[in-house]
Amino acid sequence: MNDVELFLAHSIELEREAARRYEELAAGMQTEGNRELQSFFARMGANSRKHLAQAVARSGFRDVPVLKSHEFRWPEGVAPETAGWAGVDALIDAATAVQLALDSERRGHAYYQALAVSSTDPEVKVLARSFADEEAEHVAELEKWLVRCTAA
Ligand code: ZN
Numbered sequence: 001m002n003d004v005e006l007f008l009a010h011s012i013e014l015e016r017e018a019a020r021r022y023e024e025l026a027a028g029m030q031t032e033g034n035r036e037l038q039s040f041f042a043r044m045g046a047n048s049r050k051h052l053a054q055a056v057a058r059s060g061f062r063d064v065p066v067l068k069s070h071e072f073r074w075p076e077g078v079a080p081e082t083a084g085w086a087g088v089d090a091l092i093d094a095a096t097a098v099q100l101a102l103d104s105e106r107r108g109h110a111y112y113q114a115l116a117v118s119s120t121d122p123e124v125k126v127l128a129r130s131f132a133d134e135e136a137e138h139v140a141e142l143e144k145w146l147v148r149c150t151a152a
Contacts (some may be wrong), residue, residue: 013067019048021045023042032094038095080110098142112131
């Protein structure tokens, strides 16, 4: 992917999906009565939305295209953070919720990482690199949560 506006259009979709899933997970943890994890997921959802708005503003691109679903070019035909997402069961437990989020963050990281390596557009490379770094931090945070949840 060598067009920065196209890259941002994909990132917007990816982050929007991520935010929506974190909101579902936060709702699941409310049902579960896990306030700490609920507020963590809520914060991650808000961060997804904020992070992308900042990236778009910082890059100064105004003409990010609005793509129809068939116009997206995902590695496996589906947004990486959405792959394997069957929705959150109302009775999801904390460890399963964290595992779902972790799987999705790992796919997001792999997606940006691959673009940072394969793109020939220097702007796409820089943005993909910084997004990959951000996803790596999310992965690390969730790995800590997983340890806590499985130890409990
Ligand atoms: Zn993330």
